Amino acid sequence: DAKTTQPNSMESNEEEPVHLPCNHSTISGTDYIHWYRQLPSQGPEYVIHGLTSNVNNRMASLAIAEDRKSSTLILHRATLRDAAVYYCIPRRQNQGGKLIFGQGTELSVKP
Amino acid sequence: GAVVSQHPSWVICKSGTSVKIECRSLDFQATTMFWYRQFPKQSLMLMATSNEGSKATYEQGVEKDKFLINHASLTLSTLTVTSAHPEDSSFYICSARTGGLGNYNEQFFGPGTRLTVL
Secondary structure, three states, rough: OOEEEEEEEEEEOOOOOOOEEEOOOOOOOEEEEEEEEEOOOOOOEEEEEEEOOOOOOOOOOEEEEEOOEEEEEEEEOOOOHOOOEEEEEEEEHHHHHOOOOOOOOOEEEEE | OEEEEEEEEEEEEEEOEOOOOOOEEEOOOEEEEEEEOOOOOOOOOOEEEEEEOOOOOOOOOOOOOOEEEEEEEEEEEEEEEEOOHHOOOEEEEEEOOOOOOOOOOOOOEEOOOEEEOO
């Protein structure tokens, strides 16, 4: 499995942008980079995924480094509801698409 | 997005008893379901992968005789914790995925089941 490194925790102010980094230097060429988040006492929720190009959806943007060894999840305007643990997960196709969770980054949002 | 439900949402049982947890995909057919366990302040740990109609594949270190998984239909998988002990107390989460093994298939997670063994 590709190993990931994320900050244990980050803080943000409400209405400000948040950049959540992830290092995945051992990622293979066919691994998609997935981001999920988990609110307290809930199951994880899909945020976004990408392979090489930057991706945008209604929840967030994903910026992928040219060498694919790192990526950054961008929340454009943090809200209190975005307080969660964010997981960056390279998903290997030949493992049946299993999602192997690392420690993630706990994001707190201050009003 | 698709919805995955779990039942019960929480359960308390006595040591030595067995507990069954259900995971259902409500509006799609799930060819593959996954079971995770999460202890407080820790990340999710994948326990097993189950494909409809076949035996589950367990991750290293997970006792298959203790954690029985059945995936008898495309919308239902069950996890039975047999002879539960206090150390089995945890948050159990299932997820479901449609289609084949391609990376583009999104996984949908259930809300989790909190198991407390007294």
